[in-house]
Amino acid sequence: MKFKPRWIKVLRDLMFNKSRTALVVISIAVGVTAIGMVMGAQSVINEDLPRDFFAINPASAIVFTLTTFDDDAVQAIRDLPEVEEAQGRRTIVVPFRTPNGNWRNMQLYALPDFEDIRINQLKPQEGAWPPEEGEILIERSAFVPNLGFDGIDIGDSVTIKAPNGKEKTLRIVGTAHDLNQFPPQLAQSAFGYISFDTLDLLAEPREFNQLEFIVAENKLDEDHVKVVSDLVQDELEARGVSVVFVLAFPPGEPPFQSFIAGISTLLVVMGFLSLGLSGFLIINTLAAILTQQVRQIGIMKAVGGRTHQLVWMYFGMVVVFGLLAVIIAIPLGALGAGGLAGILGFFFNFDVRGFAINPQVVVVQVLISLLVPLLAAIYPIIRGTRTTVREAISDHSMGKGQFGTRPIDLFIVGLRRVIPGIKRPEQISLRNTFRRKGRLILTLMTLSLASVIFISILSIRASLQQTLDEALGYFDFDVQIRFSRPYRAERLTREGLGFDEVSEAEVWGFGGGRRVRPDGSESDNIIIQAPPADSVMIEPVMLEGRWIEPNDTNAIVINNDVLRNEDDLTVGSRVTLSINGRDSDWVVVGIARSSFPQPAIYTNAEYFSRATNLVGRGQAVLLKTTPETDLSQFSSIIETHYRDRGFRVEETQTVDQARSILTLFFNIPILFMLAMAVVLGIVGGLGLMGTMSINVIERLREIGVMRAIGASNWSVLWIVLLEGMVIGFLSWLIGGVVALPLSRVLTEQAGQLLLQSSPSYIFSVPGTIGWLVIVILLAVVASFLPARSASKVTVREVLSYE
Amino acid sequence: MFRWMSRSKNGSANGLHVESDYLIDLRNIEKAYETEAGPFLALQGIDLQVKPGEFVAVVGKSGSGKSTLINMITGIDRPTEGEVIVRNTPIHTLSEGNMAVWRGKNMGIVFQFFQLLPTLTVVENIMLPMDFCNMYTPGERYDRAIELLQMVEMEEQAHKLPSAVSGGQQQRAAIARALANDPPIIVADEPTGNLDSYTADNVFAMFEKLVYEEDKTILMVTHDTDLANRVGRKLTISDGEILTDEQLREAQPA
Structure with a gap:
């Protein structure tokens, strides 16, 4: 097939200007890859995760009890x-003994x-x-070095300390996948599975302390699940079982679904932002x-x-750009989608099918690759092809660009008076x-958006960290030990204070209850914490x-x-609480700010x-240690x-552990967002590179003239580099x-998404300064x-440049 | 000798037709440009008639208005006042799009800096006007381009990019391109201005052949007084006016 000369010109222009x-x-490919990656990952998650999740026959709710049944x-x-x-x-x-001799906790x-x-x-x-x-079987994603299984394999034995304090050896015979668990990587705890016979071995009664159930009807109706949960709880309490709380995830969703959905939404937004930015670039x-x-x-x-012929020629060129981009973007996007889904699958412990187109x-x-560049190209192409022959062939002027007439120009010119020692090349x-x-x-829009996102994300991170510190500062203790049944408070404190490392010890009551509303309905389960009234281990922030x-x-x-x-x-409301199946009356005397995003009631331990x-x-002892105590070691010793x-x-749990778990929890979405900010930065950098190349090409004559009047290679190089840095x-x-x-608005959104509450806000000054360094380096x-190409321009070339 | 390749064409566009006894008829042309210092009159009171087969040189100092005058004839620029009638078409009334087509079919333009498209080979450059104006069948276009290159003795360079041939060769290719759609009029703006005297002479000889053997009408802006004196008619422009209009030879009969 023979092409018409005009299309040959289009193809040659593409080939002869390879770098352009x-x-x-x-x-184009950056934006389209980002979209492909995010959408591909979403489709993997939306198909693979529900498929796996429904296959486990998930519970409608789980009842956690204090006493066994x-x-x-x-x-x-x-x-x-x-x-x-x-x-x-x-x-x-x-606790189980790790190969290096330390003890780490495992949930059995x-x-x-x-x-x-069945469930x-x-x-x-x-x-x-x-x-x-x-x-024992170990949960597959917990069977990793950072959860204590470094050097341990199937067939090896692991020593655990039974609740009665005796050491027992269990043989690891395999791994299992427990999709209903919160991911071990996030929980920072291993999960193990044993039979009831092994329970005997550990001198534990063959009884339950968790009840899982599936509702008979309206399985996806959250309200119905709640109604049935209340019935189940009532039934258990009627049998003398003390219920701590009932956990019901949104029906049909894995425990971490909303978290993944949040990350996914953020990524989609970022993907489209990248695409929009690549539109500016185009x-x-x-x-x-x-x-x-x-x-x-x-x-x-x-x-x-x-x-119109020329318009079609240039649109044709844009179509070729789009097609070339999509050739790159489809496999890269699919690869990225597989990788992204794989990362999410790793963090959230579900199987993904990997690379798939x-x-x-x-x-x-394909649609985006063709449409976005075509849309982006409409204005420049219409404008460019409207050039008249006279304008085109009479263009012997110096570099383009109006300068000197607008107020901003006069301001820039005036800067030479306020910036001492600014030389003429810098002024240029x-x-x-x-x-x-x-x-x-257009260039600033791209790069500024990357700046906004980067600075905002670091501000979100700093704010969440600050919120976390405040939340942890709320509780002024170092180690908390919870027991599976109540003990005499005096004994618990005495044992703790027997250690030199412990400076103070308090015993807190702990339980769960539901509010019985005036209309007879009941609330969700609310954690009740009962510190001593003169507790030094809690510093509540009182709102009222x-x-x-x-x-x-x-x-x-x-x-x-609450x-x-x-x-x-x-404040002043009279409240009926149902605790362990018994109703009692209480009076609200204050409203405190939440430490963690969950409803909690505080009351006097004694009462x-x-x-x-x-x-x-x-049922819980809280210990404050001396400053020099190594908490990770000490927590193991005292346990x-x-x-x-x-x-x-x-x-x-130590405060440090709580901090690291929660920090990891925040950091996952933050890391994803930062990765996307880096993509935006790259798009911005490409935009800047394009702009600077164009500027140099347009100003070749000027550069030639500067060369003719004595500008060195370095002077020309510096003029261009500095312009990039100014941008x-x-x-x-x-x-x-x-x-x-x-960033304040985004922090609020992130707080609602990740913490279900308003976080504290701080603007990340280190992040802002860090981004300045990055963006200047990026500009360079x-x-x-x-x-460099400008610095290589010779006067001869410019004179013959036609 | 290339008459077999010629195609008869209707010079009018979009049905516009103005009777004129001349091939090119400029009537009372005035062209003013707005500058920061106020309006600048580039052409004034220009009345110029050119008959078919004439070889006209336009001479004058820099800034005298030569190029502006040529631009009026090619439709590249439009008069502020007056009429430009070429082949009975009032080209000053044509839209930019219609002008492009009309120009492509009726006029070949040769520039001082050759202006071949750098990413097309020599032969492709020559085929481009045929492509744009949909002249000749796609199969004929290549043959015609090669014939034209043979005429300008450039067939050996047909498949080279412009950057790979000399300035004189580029200008010859540009002339071949100007002839691609077999236009009756060739307008050349300082076609030898960027060539050495030997090459310039060759190019000029080619123009002479086009006028005297191919019945083309050529208007050529030049600074070269020797060449200007070898044409049939010489117009001297000064301060936007035709200072002298000398008939040096009889025009060839159409």
Whole structure:
């Protein structure tokens, strides 16, 4: 097939200007790849995750109890007409010895029959199934070095400390996949699965402390699940089982679905931002191409070319750019999607199918690759091809760009009076920056947006960190040890204070309750914490009213998360709470700011122990240590100490551990957003590179003249580099100014998404300064090639440049 | 000798037709440009008639208005006052798009700096006007371009890019391109201005052949007084006016 000369010209222009073609193609490909990556990952997640999740027959809700229950209770729940299926599990936290001799905690789940798991099914992965007596299965994503399994393999044995303090050896016989668990990487805890026979070995009763059930009807109706949950809870409490709380995730969604959806939404926004930015880049580059081709456009018109013919030629060129970009973007996007889904799959412990080209995503990518550049090209092409022959062939002027007439120009010129010692080459750089104002605006839009995003993301991160520090500062203790049943408070404190490292110890009451509303309905379960009234381990931030006092009886302080569902409560409200199946009356004396995003009620430990028939006893001991204490080591020592003395330790957590878990929780979305900000930065850098190349090409005559009057290589190089840096600086300035209010809004959104509450806000000054350094470096890198080509211009070349 | 390649064409565009006894008829042309210092009169009171087969040289100092005058005839620029009628078409009334087509079919333009498109080979450059104006069948275009290159003795360079041939060769290729659609009128703006005297002489000889053997009408802006004196008619422009209009030879009969 023979092409017409005009199309040959289009193809040759593309081929002869390889770097320019590459720049435009990369610009388009970056945005289209980002879209392909995000959409591809989304489609993987939307297909693979629900498929895997429904395959485990997920529970409608899980009831966590303080006291244990037996098969009869499970059967009673199963017999409720509203319940389709129910099953019990027993969970205990035990320390296990890592190969380097340290003790780390592992959550053990004991199941009565591995061949008949009806709800939240485990999937065998490697090794044997089911585990026999003395054997253990490890959750597959917990079976990693950073959770204590470095150097341990299937077939090896692991030593655990049973709740009675005795060491027992269990053989790891395989791995299992437990999709219903919060990802071990995020929980920072390993999960193990044992049979009820092994429970005997650990001297634990063959009883349950978790009940999972599936509602019989309206499985996806959250309100219905809640109603049935209340019935189940009532039934258990009627059987004397003390319920701590009921966990019901949005029906049909894995525990971390909203988190993934949040990340996914952020990524989609970022993907489209990248695409929008590459649109600006295309406008800029095409405008430049057309500027370069003005004379050729004139000649083509002189030999009979009509405007619409030229318009089609350049649109054809844009289509080729789009097609080349999509060739790159489809595999890269699919690869990125596989990688992104893989990362999410790794963090959230679900299987992804990996690299796959999704036809729907490809269609979107092709459409975007063609449409966005065509849309972006309309203005520059129409404008460029309207050049008349006379304008084109009479263009013997110096570099283009109006400068000197507008107020901004006069301001720039005036800068020489306020910047001492600014030399003429620097003045040229400054003034050159403002010559092509339209191009400058487009370049600044791209780079400034990258600045806004980067600074905002770091501000979000700093704000979340600050919120976390405040939340952890709320509790002024170092180690918290929770027990699976109440012990005498005096004994718990005495054991703790026996260590030199412990400076103070307090025993807190702990439980769960539901508000019985005036209309008889009940709220969700609310955690009740009962510190001593004179506690030195909590520093509440009071929003209204007062904190609990030593003489308080039925006084409670609620946190503001309680108000989310119980918004009629104020200071002075009388409240009925159902605790362990018994209703009691309380008075709200204060509203405190939430530390963690969950509803909590605080009350006087002494009164709470009376109300729950646990006078003088408590279920959690909080310890404050001396400053020089190594907390990670000490927490292990003290936990062992309690266990050795027969205390049934359920969980030990240090403030540092809480901080690292929560920080990791924040950092995952932050890291994704930062990665996208880097992509935006790259797009911005490409834009700047394009702009600087165009500027150099347009000003070749000027550069030749400067060379003719004595400008050295370095002078020319510096003039161009400095212009790039000025643009970089301006983008930082604009980005910073825009990020000031925007980062506040985004922080609020991120807080609502990740914490379900308003976080504290701080503007990240280090992040802003860091971005200045990055953007200046980016500007130097982006301007270097154009600057170098400018510095190589010879007077002879310029004189013959036609 | 290339008469077999010629195609008869209707010179009018979009049905516009003005009777004129001349091939080119400029009536009372005035051209003013707005400058920061006020209006600048580039051409004034220009009345110029050119018959078919004439070889006209336009001479004058820099800034005298030579190029502006040529631009009026090619439709590259438009008069502020007056009429430009070429082949009975009032080209000053044509839209930019219609002008491009009309020009492509009726006029070949040769520039001082050759202005071949750098990414097209010599032969492709010559085929481009045929492509734009949809002249000749696609199969004929290549043959015609090669014939034209043979005429300007450039067939050996047909498949080279412009950057690979000399300035004189580029100008010859540009002349071949100007002839691509077999226009009756060739307008050349200082076609020898960028060539050495030997090459310039060759190019000029080619123009003479086009006028005297191919019945083309040529208007040529030149600074070269020797060449200007070898044409049939010499117009001297000064300060936007035709200072002298000398008939040096009889025009060839159409």
